[in-house]
Structures are given as C-alpha cells and as structure tokens.
Amino acid sequence: MQAEVLIIGDSHTDCLAWGCERLGIGFHHIRSSGGAWYEGKYSFEPNRGLTAQPGPPRKKLTAVKQALGHDNIFDAGLPVVASFGFNLGMLMSAVSGVGHEIIAKDGGRRAEQGTVLSRAFTEQYVEATNGNNFRIIKDMAEVSSLTMVVPPRADRDTNRLQFVELISDRMMDLGADVFDPSTMITKDLVKPLDRSWLREDGIHGRAEYGERAIKALVDHKVIERKKEAAQAA
C-alpha cells in the first residue's frame, strides 16, 4: 500500500496508526516512547531532516527512509501527523506532585489552596523542559504540512487543560497545525472523553479514537487521499 501520510511521535500515535489501518490509509510510522523524545533521541538537521541517535529510533527511521526512497523523509512530500512534545505525564507529575495550579489565561477561578504558577513562568518552564521537541516541530513545520495531534483528554484536571492550551499555542506559533480530537468528540473544551474511547491504561486512545481522528483529518483534507487509494479502501 502506498504511503499517504507520515505518522511521527510517541505512544499517542499508536491509535493514529490503527486508525489509518482501519481506514485503509497507507502510512509510515516513526514511533518511540515519550521518554525518548524528551531525552532528545531525535533531532532535526537542515539537509537530512529528522535524525535519530543509534538504537531503535535510528533503525526505525532508516527503514522508513529506505521505504520512501529519500534520505530526508520530508522530501517525499507526505503530510505529517504527529504527536510528541506534549509530555503531559512528565509535566503533570512535576507540577501536580507538589500541589501547583497553573493560572488560566483569563485568571480563571481563584485557587483557594495550593501554589499557583503564572502563565509566564509555566510557558518558560515548558520551553525549558521541552525545548528540543519544539525546535524539531518548528523545523518540521517548515518542510512539511505538519499537524500535531493532542493526546486524548482523559480527565478534567485543570493543570492538564492549561498545559494542553499552552503547548498547543506554542506549537501553532512554531508553524504547526494543532488538532484536538477530544474536543471534536466531546464538542466541549473541558469535558473529558468517555472511558470507552480509551485503552485500559486510561491514558491512550483506542483504535476507534484513532479512526475518528484520522477520518476527521481526511475530511478536512489534511490527509489528501489519492483517488485510487480511496477507491481501493
């Protein structure tokens, strides 16, 4: 099956890959753990595009390069659907672990307890802990049609909502489109997803979730299906 989209990211891209399979959409999948992205196992070089450190990340990347016939995977001209750099698990444990609450953009409700974090601080904190991924996203957005997909909204935690908003804003500033399937499904900016959309771990999306996300991207022509491929599917 000819590839129609590149899927790049962490464990949150699994459901997107399953969604493509369900819809009969050809894809290549470059996937590593969130930790690998956080630790800088990937980087971006102007001539070579995405690069990876030796080990499983490079092995997978090399295989995709060979399949595409390009040393720079973005030269294939495929749209890129990605999910990495949100690092919500790490960020949430760092912040909520000591009882912090991020102040909403409009000042939000007044926290009655705990320690509040300003938006300016939180932005710089995210930048400091996620700078490498943001650099990759900026470079990828310059050479591809890049859509960053927000991980499923598993709960109503206000810090999570603030992080997602803040990171999404940053990714858009860097030139990427950002798509939040949870908002599309719940038709609400805050309401968490019904558990039926999530895997047993309560964090990652199921295949059905990925299918809905990918279908929406096809409907919005983010993934432009070739006629023959669509008919075959």
Add this chain to the structure above:
Amino acid sequence: MTPTPYAQLAAHKFWRTGVSQRNVTEYESFWSSKWELPESAQFSTYGSCFAQHISRALKERKLGWVNAEEAPLRTPEALAKAYNYSVFSSRTGNIYTVRQLLVWLVLANDPTQCDIIETWEQDGRFYDSLRPSIEPDGFGSQAETLASRASTARAFGQSIRASNVFIFTLGMTEGWENAASGQVYPMCPGTTRGVFDAQNHVFKNYTYPEVKEDLEAAVKILRQMNPDIKVLLTVSPVAMTATMSENHVLSANSYSKSVLRSVAGDMAQAHDNVDYFPSYELISSAPSRGLFYDDNMRAVAREGVDLAMEYFFKGLNLGEEVDEQIEAIHAHIDEMIKREEAEELACEEMGLEASNAS
C-alpha cells in the same frame, strides 16, 4: 584594692582580648543561641536581601529550610532564580521594613485582603505593588496578579506554621507609603515598576518607637500563628543605596541601622522567643576594616557572608564542622588583616582594660 566586677569577666568581654588581639575569624563566644534547637529544626527566612544568604547557607548545609512555595520539579536553576523561587521561604521578595512584614502577616491570616493591595498596569503587563520584581515581565492580568499574591500569602502563612525558627533580617527604616490608603511599598513607586505620584506616595523614615511597635505586633501575630515559633533577628550589613532623608547617605545609613539594631536588641532582651544574631557587627564594625564589603563598600563580599554563616551555625550548636572552604577563607582574611594596622584612639572607657585579668 577591692576587685571590681570587671575582674570576673571572661576575655571576650574586653575589647583588647575579645577583639584587638583576635583575628576576626577567631572571636571566642561571639554568639550562642538562646535556645536549644533539635537538629531537625525547621527555619524560614525572610527580610532584606541579606536574608537570602541565610536561606542559601541553610540549603547548602542541608539543614531544615522551609520552602513553602517551591518551583515545580525539574525547574532549571536559572528559571527558578528569575522568578524568585527558593530565595525566601515563600515568594514575598525582599521585605525591607517591619511595616512590610506586618502587611504580609495580615495577608497570611486573611488572603482575601490581597485584593485591596494595588496592582500596577504597565504596557499591558501587571505588577504586584508588594513585590514588583517577583516575575521578570509581570503578570498577564489583574486576576493573575491577585491569584499569585494570594498564593504567596498562603505560602507565607504555611512557612510560619511549619517553622521552629522564623529568621528575619531587618533591612531599612526608610520606606514609602500611600498617603490615602496607607499601603506600604517595598520600593518607591516608579523606581522599578509603577509610576511615582507626588500627591499620594509619601516618604517614611520609621523611628525607633514605630519600628519597635511594629515588630512587637509582628511577633505577637507570629506567635498566634505558631505558639512555639522562635524569632531570630538580624540586621542587614548592606548599606542603603540612597536616602530620602535630609542627611548624607552615610549618616542616614547609620541612623537606619542603629534604630534597627536597637530594636532588635531590645526585642531579644524582652522576649524569650526572640534572639538576635550579630552578623551586622561582624561585617560592618571597625575591626573588620571593611574587608567584608565589595569595592563599593555597600554590598557584602562572599567571604563576609561565609564567615557570618560560620559563626551563625557554630552558635546554633547544630554540629556543623568547619569545612575546607571556610579554612581557605580564614587564610585569605588573615593575610588581608596582617597588611593593615589600626590606630587606637584615646578613650576613657579604655580604663576598664586595667581590670582585664587575661
């Protein structure tokens, strides 16, 4: 001849044997805490900028320093510093005057009062008039400023409740208030943030009775919040940058420090739960020959801070050992002192030296 009471005094009670014949690093019985503190004692630190050195020294020695408003885990050090995390036990910023301390104590007991404190808007950003530099670029909205101020007020209260010892460095007697509302400011509005308003912003040089009254009130509130808390006062040896009084800055600085030193001493004498640590004398008095100041003779050099902290921890009897770094500082200071000789002035009080048995 009948011996006078001076004959019974220890060597450190006489200037010659206590100071002149001693290296500044070797003063005997320089300070000893009034209290017996457990090794696990928890300290909170507030006040003028010199208090930051105490925070750092406690942290470096891995002693119990209360941090009631921590930065999130994995915050890079430079970022934490830029946003004033871990400088004091909560993000109050510098508290230069006792009147300012009183404001924070009131807010800690009733954070809803945070709303009546001024917020300054400048170029689309919002600044907390109680701590104008707490965020390098201010806050995004009035609501955010209020939420952050209330959060710090809560943390300030938590730090008091979690502490065995509340360390407060008295910094200045000079300050600014709003003539209409009575609000105090840490700095003259307009110097860092805000806009100076000659009608409403009035200069105050707090007198001994005012500082004493404020500090009595502060200690009372501290004890209401934590009946077992002990208050350790220090006076900042850092000189004023400028004075708004009619006096020369040197004279104004002397007045300011003298008032603070007197109040601190009287408070320590009057209250069992209040003590005074003489870092001010150690660094600023003549026997130190200005060695512990930077070239501008205002800011305190690292050696001075380290030496003060060494005496501090020695006096606390928490079992801290002199480390190699301190030994090196001693050697450096010894060398500097040897190069200078001080002349003794004729003084009637020197007659007391005749009673020195040492």
